[in-house]
Amino acid sequence: MKKTAHAALEKLKSGGRRLTAARRAVIEALAEAEAPLSASEVLGILVKRGVGADRATVYRELEALSEAGIAVTVRFESRAARFELAGGAHHHHAVCVKCEAVSDVEADAELEAAERRIARRSGFKVLRHSFELFGLCADCR
Amino acid sequence: MKKTAHAALEKLKSGGRRLTAARRAVIEALAEAEAPLSASEVLGILVKRGVGADRATVYRELEALSEAGIAVTVRFESRAARFELAGGAHHHHAVCVKCEAVSDVEADAELEAAERRIARRSGFKVLRHSFELFGLCADCR
DNA sequence: ACCTTACTGCGACAATGTCGCATTGTCAAG
DNA sequence: CTTGACAATGCGACATTGTCGCAGTAAGGT
Ligand SMILES: [Zn+2]
Ligand SMILES: [Zn+2]
Ligand SMILES: [Zn+2]
Ligand SMILES: [Zn+2]
Numbered sequence: 509m510k511k512t513a514h515a516a517l518e519k520l521k522s523g524g525r526r527l528t529a530a531r532r533a534v535i536e537a538l539a540e541a542e543a544p545l546s547a548s549e550v551l552g553i554l555v556k557r558g559v560g561a562d563r564a565t566v567y568r569e570l571e572a573l574s575e576a577g578i579a580v581t582v583r584f585e586s587r588a589a590r591f592e593l594a595g596g597a598h599h600h601h602a603v604c605v606k607c608e609a610v611s612d613v614e615a616d617a618e619l620e621a622a623e624r625r626i627a628r629r630s631g632f633k634v635l636r637h638s639f640e641l642f643g644l645c646a647d648c649r
Numbered sequence: 650m651k652k653t654a655h656a657a658l659e660k661l662k663s664g665g666r667r668l669t670a671a672r673r674a675v676i677e678a679l680a681e682a683e684a685p686l687s688a689s690e691v692l693g694i695l696v697k698r699g700v701g702a703d704r705a706t707v708y709r710e711l712e713a714l715s716e717a718g719i720a721v722t723v724r725f726e727s728r729a730a731r732f733e734l735a736g737g738a739h740h741h742h743a744v745c746v747k748c749e750a751v752s753d754v755e756a757d758a759e760l761e762a763a764e765r766r767i768a769r770r771s772g773f774k775v776l777r778h779s780f781e782l783f784g785l786c787a788d789c790r
Numbered sequence: 791a792c793c794t795t796a797c798t799g800c801g802a803c804a805a806t807g808t809c810g811c812a813t814t815g816t817c818a819a820g
Numbered sequence: 821c822t823t824g825a826c827a828a829t830g831c832g833a834c835a836t837t838g839t840c841g842c843a844g845t846a847a848g849g850t
Pocket of ligand 1: 604605606607608609644645646647648
């Protein structure tokens with residue numbers, strides 16, 4: 509089990525949450541994924557591992573992880589929300605519209621500075637933002 | 650009817666498309682909206698105006714407008730896709746998480762420059778991007 | 791071992807689309 | 821103006837993505 513997964517479990521326990529098989533499996537699935545996963549993808553992984561979990565449980569778990577700040581929700585162009593563990597640094601994604609590959613994109617200092625400028629100009633208090641790139645990856649272009 | 654709506658209709662006609670009541674009504678609804686609309690919101694407007702249109706028709710129309718480059722799709726945090734006419738300058742949105750108000754955010758030159766830098770660094774060919782702010786508007790903060 | 795209550799499974803339901811097919815309506819060629 | 825091609829529509833069935841209430845289960849502190 510990855511360190512990120514371990515840290516996530518600790519964080520959960522200290523929040524009055526319990527440590528169940530389904531929870532552990534969801535966190536591990538996210539920890540081992542190389543791209544944000546949808547609820548149905550998580551469910552598929554659990555099933556493949558013999559951890560029978562209900563659809564509703566997976567949804568509830570992902571929501572709980574998001575609320576606890578352990579996972580973050582990202583939305584690409586498809587309908588389903590996707591989730592990834594929040595362990596690492598703030599970053600964004602580049603999604604290939606042909607092969608669906610997702611790669612992380614480091615947060616650019618200028619980018620975040622632009623966001624703050626925009627916020628100041630508009631009197632808007634930014635709580636979070638999304639910034640995702642859609643196009644062709646190096647292999648597909 | 651707004652100029653943008655008129656231009657959109659022209660653009661459609663020159664693409665072999667036909668000019669129907671439903672199409673005109675959908676375009677007008679988008680042209681008069683102050684924020685991107687979901688399919689069900691568009692449908693609601695059509696109904697209120699006495700233009701009976703089927704759900705499927707509205708979805709198909711919005712998809713066609715997007716494909717033709719007449720409308721752009723934006724996704725906020727809710728599940729439904731939203732659409733706005735593409736007439737104006739490239740811009741982004743600030744969405745209030747409390748009152749749901751949406752305001753346009755001018756594209757910041759630095760922001761778009763950061764995007765190009767990111768693309769260059771990663772070998773990724775960017776076709777389009779999303780950048781949306783979520784937080785509290787001036788009234789709600 | 792027991793109690794509390796977080797968590798789960800089940801099933802019903804809601805929201806958002808998508809699709810095939812028969813019918814209708816546009817529009818331009820004749 | 822009529823008419824034919826085919827774009828567009830309505831209808832209905834179905835798929836995906838969630839959400840919710842409730843009764844039963846089980847985690848973990850005592
Ligand atoms: Zn690719
Ligand atoms: Zn960022
Ligand atoms: Zn507000
Ligand atoms: Zn932009």
